[in-house]
Amino acid sequence: MSESVYIAGAFEHPTREAPNKSTMQLHADVAAGALEDAGVPKEAVDGYFTAGVPEMEHSLTPLMAADYLGLDVAYADSTDYGGSSYISHVGHAASAIRDGKCDVALITLAGRPRSRGQATGSGVRKLRTVQDSYERIYGTTNVTMYGMAARRHMEEYGTTSEQLAEIRAAASHHAQYNEHAMYRDPVSVEDVVESPVVADPLHLLDCCVISDGGGALLVISEDARSELDRECVEVLGHGEAPKHHDAGRIDITTTGAVESGERAFTEAGLGPEHVDYASIYDSFTITVLEAIEDLGFCKKGYGGTFVADGALRADGELPFNTDGGGLCSNHPGNRGGMTKVIEAVRQLRGETSPEVQVDADIALAHGTGGSIATRHGAATVILGTEGIS
Amino acid sequence: MDVWEPRPLPNVTPESERYWEAASNDRLLLSKCPDCDLVIHYPRARCPDCFTETEWTEASGDGRIYSYSVAERMEGWPEADLPLVVAYVELAEGPRMMTNLIGCDPDDISVGDSVSAVFISTEEDNIGIPVFRPD
Numbered sequence: 001m002s003e004s005v006y007i008a009g010a011f012e013h014p015t016r017e018a019p020n021k022s023t024m025q026l027h028a029d030v031a032a033g034a035l036e037d038a039g040v041p042k043e044a045v046d047g048y049f050t051a052g053v054p055e056m057e058h059s060l061t062p063l064m065a066a067d068y069l070g071l072d073v074a075y076a077d078s079t080d081y082g083g084s085s086y087i088s089h090v091g092h093a094a095s096a097i098r099d100g101k102c103d104v105a106l107i108t109l110a111g112r113p114r115s116r117g118q119a120t121g122s123g124v125r126k127l128r129t130v131q132d133s134y135e136r137i138y139g140t141t142n143v144t145m146y147g148m149a150a151r152r153h154m155e156e157y158g159t160t161s162e163q164l165a166e167i168r169a170a171a172s173h174h175a176q177y178n179e180h181a182m183y184r185d186p187v188s189v190e191d192v193v194e195s196p197v198v199a200d201p202l203h204l205l206d207c208c209v210i211s212d213g214g215g216a217l218l219v220i221s222e223d224a225r226s227e228l229d230r231e232c233v234e235v236l237g238h239g240e241a242p243k244h245h246d247a248g249r250i251d252i253t254t255t256g257a258v259e260s261g262e263r264a265f266t267e268a269g270l271g272p273e274h275v276d277y278a279s280i281y282d283s284f285t286i287t288v289l290e291a292i293e294d295l296g297f298c299k300k301g302y303g304g305t306f307v308a309d310g311a312l313r314a315d316g317e318l319p320f321n322t323d324g325g326g327l328c329s330n331h332p333g334n335r336g337g338m339t340k341v342i343e344a345v346r347q348l349r350g351e352t353s354p355e356v357q358v359d360a361d362i363a364l365a366h367g368t369g370g371s372i373a374t375r376h377g378a379a380t381v382i383l384g385t386e387g388i389s
Numbered sequence: 390m391d392v393w394e395p396r397p398l399p400n401v402t403p404e405s406e407r408y409w410e411a412a413s414n415d416r417l418l419l420s421k422c423p424d425c426d427l428v429i430h431y432p433r434a435r436c437p438d439c440f441t442e443t444e445w446t447e448a449s450g451d452g453r454i455y456s457y458s459v460a461e462r463m464e465g466w467p468e469a470d471l472p473l474v475v476a477y478v479e480l481a482e483g484p485r486m487m488t489n490l491i492g493c494d495p496d497d498i499s500v501g502d503s504v505s506a507v508f509i510s511t512e513e514d515n516i517g518i519p520v521f522r523p524d
Binding site: 132200 | 402
């Protein structure tokens, strides 16, 4: 059995709109919050993990961020899969700790797309990558990409807009109990399918919020754990998979969760049937549907039926995103992986809203970063209450 | 759609210039691996399966709609060309390529419909843009 690794601190910035703060200021806010939550002094941090700061292209993260935050670390990693990066970072931090590279790893995310005035997935973006010349020139946006995935899933498996809408409805049911959620009013399946079409077949309420904010995590070794008087959660398994266009053989109904989930479950020695609570990255409703199928919570193609039966509600078979998720609560920096881990930690510590608190010993957090219809980084972590392993 | 601009032009590289130039002459080129026979889009100098150096092969221009999505609005897109239909077309040669569907009412198209390549000229002599029209 390899060394146990723990998440000792988790902090989500309460803001959803921060016009009077800088992005780096938010990084510092959440770093301080996670350290305070863990009861760990700043000087103990010897590992640092973050991904690109969206408005600072080619900014040499993590150098720039370590400089700003005054971190003096022995190990750093800036793996960037988009929104799922921070779920990967938990796994990378655990590996670095088990390798003896560091003992106290800080992971931070912050972003301000709402204050910076980013419209909902519209407008041609600057061409940066080799693939942009074959994709973005055609006016691809995040929402049209996910719209294509939804249409193909509907075509192959008979999934309906109403089934996708239940994913938003379940998230909104949870969000009403989160005082920080951006949208707290519950919505019905009808509300979702009657909301304006953004990229057919996806409606406005199939899309996540655009919010400012951030979050941070503190991942620590057994030695560091022994010095803390604080309930921690254990990192039981991690897996990731960059999935891509594959020279033109891409299947947009299936995600890298097939591989990342299997890798994480194998490492944890667990299966989908053991998961009491799941945080599933919800950039769009279709993102959740494909992920729960690919993680093995239901058979491929049966996600629509599974969710329509109320499985994702707090009292359902697979309670998900009890904070309201990216669909209703928060999607800081357009990157939803961090808040997925934070809510999983809250569930295991019994700190989420009482109305949606689950009796959870095993939680999963999963991210789909990038674009489901071109290339994305799938990342999965499995967490447990302390001692469960 | 007479000319591609003001839509964005591709960044042309030594690796891709032949692809874009062929499109300016109404031809769709693909990469093909002489060793493992993989047909590749977007074009690459080495096969992403086996790293053998690829050769060019000309596509028939025939394909079927693998999936599509429709945007009613798009900043920076010519009004006359909205709604915008973004699609993956599965080429007869195999690869699924991102493109636009033109000359169609989005209500009249379906996954699986057959389509053919057409080429839009740009203000650059050596760059054409392949798009598809339902048959």
